[in-house]
Amino acid sequence: MKNHKVKWGIIGLGNIAHQFAADLLLIEDAELTAAASRDLYKANEFAEKIKAVKAYDSYDLLFKDPEIDIVYIATPHNSHAELSIKALENGKHVLCEKPMSLSYKDAVRIIEASKKHNIFFMEAFWTRFIPSVQDILQKVNHGAIGNVNYIKADFAFHGSETENKRLFDKELGGGALFDIGVYPLFLSYLLLGYPKEIAAKAIKHKNDIDLQTSMILQYESAQAVLHASIVSESDMKATIGGTEGRIELNAPWYAADGYSLFKNEEKEAAFSLPALGKGYSHEIIECHKCILNNEIESRLWSHQNCLDLSRIVEEIKTQIGLKF
Incomplete structure (x- = not known):
């Protein structure tokens, strides 16, 4: 090829x-x-x-x-x-x-x-592949904000049952957790790994899908406070707090075109890292690289990463009583 x-x-x-x-x-x-x-x-x-x-x-x-x-x-x-x-x-x-x-x-x-x-x-x-996320991961791994001990991330918008039928359809796997809750969970997993404990609560629709779900992921010395909703709005910024500063990803954080670095509550620097096109292009480039190298998985989002995130979601699904 x-x-x-x-x-x-x-x-x-x-x-x-x-x-x-x-x-x-x-x-x-x-x-x-x-x-x-x-x-x-x-x-x-x-x-x-x-x-x-x-x-x-x-x-x-x-x-x-x-x-x-x-x-x-x-x-x-x-x-x-x-x-x-x-x-x-x-x-x-x-x-x-x-x-x-x-x-x-x-x-x-x-x-x-x-x-x-x-x-x-x-x-x-x-x-996982957009420039902003690649860059903050590198900075965090190099100790730019000390040890990460707090993550706040949400993904929320006002969905309409008439316009977004799939979102509210239980048969199709609708609801907040599976559609958008996976994003904040992904960010926490990417930066902190697999949690020690998970706690989740949801508000359900009459058909039993989750309309909004709040999640706390507990780590040895960190917590991630996460939220997903298809019936309310939020600023959709994400905060990564550490012992020596914090990073704020621009809204909407999952497609961030940049981020700011804070030290002692003062903005130290702002970084602009726009994606190519909508941002899907970066995962396409990764697929090509893996295929051309005869690799069956990406090192950046590996089979194990996929399975770990799926297991975290499964635990939350059980806790909030979601059944498909």
Whole structure:
């Protein structure tokens, strides 16, 4: 594959797929080869809009297309596990939207399939690869704010049951935790690792999905105070506090175009680190690098990282009584 473009197929053609496809067009060695939807009209419309070569009305047809190197899965959450495994079984590398599954058990099955078939798999945690997050991680690891002992992060917005039906649909894995709660959990895990204890409380919808969930992750000498909501708003900044200062990621922190460094309550420096396109481009570049190096996982967001985060989410799911 060293001398030709990495050929992508996209399945699940909603809003995120459109944003992802726009970023894919910014990457020189990427080609959007095919798009698939269960609705051929939708597939054709998408393919025409983002200049894909082929359109399919079946995911299986796309998986069987010998031209495609890697599949981006952007279908509803409840189908991620089965479609990831099917793509891997068909010899396709996979970038699967988060959450990679609705249960830890299914997350394990996906990673086992990746290892069994020796094919690359990554959960699409694009925030991990944006310049701001890469940079703060480096600064924190080099002791810029001393020992991290506090993280505050939330992801909240006002969703509408009429406009955001998927978000409120229990069958599709809707609710705050799986859709957006994974982001603050990811930040805490990235900076502090696996917690010693987890405490979570939720406010539920009448159909039993969580409308908002608050979480505390307890570490040896640190705490992360995290929140996710699809019925309220927040400033969506994130604070990383340490023994010698703090870092504040610009809002919305999960797509931060920069951050500020504070010492003794004074702003010491502000850093501007805009992403390429919407920011999905950076995870695309990582996928290419791994595939070209014949690696089945990323060192920046590894199989173990995927599994750890899935296990944290599973614990919260149990505590708040979410059942899919």
